[in-house]
Amino acid sequence: MSKKTLAILTILIAIILDQIIKIYVKTNFILGEEVVVFDWFRIHFTENNGMAMGFEFGGKNGKLFLTLFRLVAVVGIIYWLITTIKQKVHNAVIIGIALIFSGAVGNIIDSVFYGVIFDDSTHKVATLFADKPYGELFYGRVVDMFYFPIWQGTLPSWFPFVGGEPYTFFQYIFNPADSYITIGVVLLFFFSKQAFPKEAKKKNQPTDFLENEKLGTR
Template identity: 85%
Template sequence: MSKKKLAIFTIVIAILLDQIIKIYVKTNFALGEEVLVFDWFRIHFTENNGMAMGFEFGGKAGKLFLTLFRLVAVSAIIYWLIGNIKRKVHNGVIIAISLIFSGAVGNIIDSVFYGVIFDHSNHQVATLFADKPYGNLFYGKVVDMFYFPIWQGTLPEWIPVIGGDFFTFFQYIFNPADAFISIGVALLFIFSKQAFPKEEQTVKD
């Protein structure tokens, strides 16, 4: 498989998987509904207006800025990917950049379109292509569902600042797009020499 085909295949599969899972959760779960898969893994439907891991800033203006920033970012990422395909870098780098691109696009789709194709999920299961959508174009909410509370308990008192507090590891809820970005970044570290080659310095006589 050529590097171009590898990139296209990775991107298509990742975006489709992300959107299929999100649409399934959105159309089968009410907001806050949870399914226990294992003690350490749950499907917990939540939504956020802002950045990954639920961080938010700036209200509607911040939301619009973030979406526009993501659009600019994916343009830069695709340019970076094309350049690496032309350089014929290691397939691990191609997959890494493709996953990062796919993750960014997956969350952009939520932010741009979900507000105009779904109705709300508060105390009800949302309808796809609803007559009365919950938002506007560019103001959709990002769907999250993967929750891994691997350990929960009270921290020992001897730990500075947070000692004695109840703590959950891992407390963040994320989606496939977030996972793809994280995997892509991890792969870039693994293949850092191929992704960021040092230019050979020539010594002039």
């Protein structure tokens, strides 16, 4: 399989899976509804206007800025992916960049289109292609559902910031697109020398110069 085909398949599978899961949750769950799969893993339907993991960002204007920023970032990522495909790098690097691209696109779809194709999920299950959608173009809410409360309890009082208070690890609710970005970053970290060859080459230049001097090649 060529690197180009690998990238395209990764992107298509990732984005389609992300949207299938989000649309299923949106059209089958009421906002705030939760299904306990295991004690440490639950499907909990929530939505957010801001960044990944439910963080908010600057209200309506911040929402628009974030969406536009993501669109610009996607252009940069696809350029990065195209130039990387032309190089002889490990397939994990291609997959990593493709996953980051897929995650960004997955959440952009929510932000740009969900406000005009779904009605509200409060107290009822949403309708796809609703007659009265809940928002406007570019002001959709991102659908989140994966919740992993692996540990719940009270931390010791000496613990910084949250000591002596009830605490849940991991308390953030996220979606497939968020996980793609995380996995992609982890892959690029482990294969950083191939993902960022120019930086690695620059670091080695002084050593290469000294070795060449010793060999009398300069």
